[in-house]
Amino acid sequence: MFFMIRVYSRCYALWKPSLGVFVNILAIESSCDETAVAIYQGDVHTGQGSLIAESIASQIDTHARFGGVVPEVASREHLRVLPMLADDVMADASLAWNDIDAVAVTSGPGLMGALLVGSSYARGLALANNIPVLPIHHMEGHLLAPGIGGELPAFPFIALLVSGGHTMLIRVNGIGGYKVIGQTLDDAAGECFDKSARVLGLPYPGGPEIAKLAVHGDCKRFKLPRPMLQKDNLNFSFSGLKTAVMYAVRDLDVLDDVSRQDMAASVEAAVGEVLVKKSLKACEQEDISRLLIAGGVAANKYLRDLLNVEAGKKGISVSLPSPSYCTDNAAMIAYAAFQRLCVKACFEHVKDVNPRWSLSGLRL
Amino acid sequence: MSYPILSLDVATNAACVCLVNAEGQVFTATAASGKQHSDTVLPLLQDVLKQADLTWTDLKMLALGQGPGSFTGLRIAAAMLAGINASLHLPIWGLSSLAITAMQTQSDKPVWVLEDARAGEVFAGYYQQGECLQGDACKCWSEIQEMPVGNFAAQQEPAINMEDWQRLPLQIERANAMSLLIQTLWDKTDHTAHTPWIQPVYLQLSQAEKNLQYV
Numbered sequence: 001m002f003f004m005i006r007v008y009s010r011c012y013a014l015w016k017p018s019l020g021v022f023v024n025i026l027a028i029e030s031s032c033d034e035t036a037v038a039i040y041q042g043d044v045h046t047g048q049g050s051l052i053a054e055s056i057a058s059q060i061d062t063h064a065r066f067g068g069v070v071p072e073v074a075s076r077e078h079l080r081v082l083p084m085l086a087d088d089v090m091a092d093a094s095l096a097w098n099d100i101d102a103v104a105v106t107s108g109p110g111l112m113g114a115l116l117v118g119s120s121y122a123r124g125l126a127l128a129n130n131i132p133v134l135p136i137h138h139m140e141g142h143l144l145a146p147g148i149g150g151e152l153p154a155f156p157f158i159a160l161l162v163s164g165g166h167t168m169l170i171r172v173n174g175i176g177g178y179k180v181i182g183q184t185l186d187d188a189a190g191e192c193f194d195k196s197a198r199v200l201g202l203p204y205p206g207g208p209e210i211a212k213l214a215v216h217g218d219c220k221r222f223k224l225p226r227p228m229l230q231k232d233n234l235n236f237s238f239s240g241l242k243t244a245v246m247y248a249v250r251d252l253d254v255l256d257d258v259s260r261q262d263m264a265a266s267v268e269a270a271v272g273e274v275l276v277k278k279s280l281k282a283c284e285q286e287d288i289s290r291l292l293i294a295g296g297v298a299a300n301k302y303l304r305d306l307l308n309v310e311a312g313k314k315g316i317s318v319s320l321p322s323p324s325y326c327t328d329n330a331a332m333i334a335y336a337a338f339q340r341l342c343v344k345a346c347f348e349h350v351k352d353v354n355p356r357w358s359l360s361g362l363r364l
Numbered sequence: 365m366s367y368p369i370l371s372l373d374v375a376t377n378a379a380c381v382c383l384v385n386a387e388g389q390v391f392t393a394t395a396a397s398g399k400q401h402s403d404t405v406l407p408l409l410q411d412v413l414k415q416a417d418l419t420w421t422d423l424k425m426l427a428l429g430q431g432p433g434s435f436t437g438l439r440i441a442a443a444m445l446a447g448i449n450a451s452l453h454l455p456i457w458g459l460s461s462l463a464i465t466a467m468q469t470q471s472d473k474p475v476w477v478l479e480d481a482r483a484g485e486v487f488a489g490y491y492q493q494g495e496c497l498q499g500d501a502c503k504c505w506s507e508i509q510e511m512p513v514g515n516f517a518a519q520q521e522p523a524i525n526m527e528d529w530q531r532l533p534l535q536i537e538r539a540n541a542m543s544l545l546i547q548t549l550w551d552k553t554d555h556t557a558h559t560p561w562i563q564p565v566y567l568q569l570s571q572a573e574k575n576l577q578y579v
Binding site (some may be wrong): 065066070072073075076079080082083084086087090097098113116117118119120121122123124125126127128129351352 | 449
């Protein structure tokens with residue numbers, strides 16, 4: 001196996017793997033509370049490929065008793081399930097280990113201990129099989145996820161990346177060409193759902209619970225703020241919204257089921273309106289009519305419906321990943337690695353993992 | 365089950381690897397003290413294989429310093445061996461990281477290995493020439509203070525005053541001690557019980573789990 005290593009002036013050590021045209025990529029994702037393995041098979045000349053096996057082990061039940069993800073517990077759980085998961089996926093794919101051409105692994109951003117489990121496993125696997133490790137940025141995986149089994153919009157496009165840990169607007173000029181044009185100044189949108197859910201006495205994770213209750217609620221009952229909408233930028237702020245929920249609930253005589261439903265609908269409407277309006281503003285500002293939404297919160301039906309309606313009014317096309325690829329998964333990591341190979345992009349030489357890896361720092 | 369066996373320990377702040385081949389020759393590699401990460405461990409593994417002139421498929425067994433010790437180090441080692449073993453399907457033998465330290469003393473006498481586990485706790489194991497006299501456990505330092513004084517060994521400084529105890533120096537490198545432990549325990553171990561992947565022995569709950577217990 002040969003590797004070309006180039007060191008760029010800004011000290012980014014980049015390299016290109018020498019692989020064949022037809023590749024089997026095994027991918028590992030362990031950045032937070034989902035352990036996932038997937039295999040993507042494709043032809044890097046034609047860009048045609050398909051996902052041939054995948055498996056995800058969620059830790060949601062493990063962390064529910066803590067009311068949020070506990071990094072040490074997450075790391076232990078990743079190590080407990082990852083070897084079995086990889087074996088299962090290989091069996092499902094009916095491949096032998098010497099059929100695997102490269103190991104793609106989420107190398108950041110994420111929880112340090114959790115990332116290290118996936119990275120160490122990947123490096124061991126690669127070492128014993130003499131294949132390269134392809135370090136993949138978790139957010140790049142999310143950004144490109146709508147392309148799995150579907151088609152990515154033509155470049156450039158605007159991406160709204162929204163999850164429990166991130167809320168950002170990105171101008172995507174091409175594979176590896178990402179410019180963050182707006183982001184949250186405090187809490188992520190998903191975090192706001194989780195914290196509001198906690199105020200309402202709902203279990204973790206809050207997003208799906210809020211969505212379930214909101215279906216039957218009156219979103220106009222509680223007047224919640226739409227933070228940062230009046231600001232002339234594309235940034236977000238959700239910590240004030242969470243505080244407003246807390247005060248509104250405190251002022252209630254009784255927090256009954258109807259109030260819970262109404263508050264859930266009000267929170268969902270407030271978060272949804274801010275995300276949609278800022279996303280459309282980003283399209284307008286960058287003069288781009290293609291919008292993609294990704295990340296765990298992108299599975300929220302209210303947000304997807306609102307975005308489709310409002311974007312449609314402005315002639316903006318919206319790409320939505322399948323809800324199963326909105327949350328963390330390894331298919332998106334394998335697919336991102338494949339896309340990088342297709343355009344002959346470089347891979348960053350990540351020393352182990354980079355929990356604070358910047359998306360804007362990625363290169364082609 | 366037979367040699368060659370490759371063993372990895374990342375329980376302390378210096379990762380080490382040893383390889384014992386079928387002729388009983390020992391090859392070792394040790395990282396400089398400091399950061400534990402896979403980038404420092406990988407070259408060690410490659411180094412011992414190269415020294416022994418073997419390839420991965422020549423190996424018959426793997427061994428892991430299973431802990432207790434640094435949680436992150438234990439996971440890096442266990443995950444890396446699991447990755448290596450994905451295609452090899454070799455049995456992995458779990459070794460006590462405290463037993464390796466005891467072996468470093470080269471003493472005939474019984475010795476307590478006492479490693480600070482933070483939060484007032486200590487990982488403790490009692491060994492004599494590789495034999496476990498009292499299994500590894502996480503105790504409070506206050507329990508150690510109440511025990512009859514004896515010999516102890518440690519990688520780090522103890523968290524309590526142990527002036528009355530006899531501290532045994534670590535006479536040999538950890539990688540060599542690991543190879544001696546493997547050879548000492550080889551005939552006394554049921555090698556059919558090993559599995560292709562093993563978990564670290566943490567002996568301590570996470571802080572969040574401890575907090576839940578107190579609620």
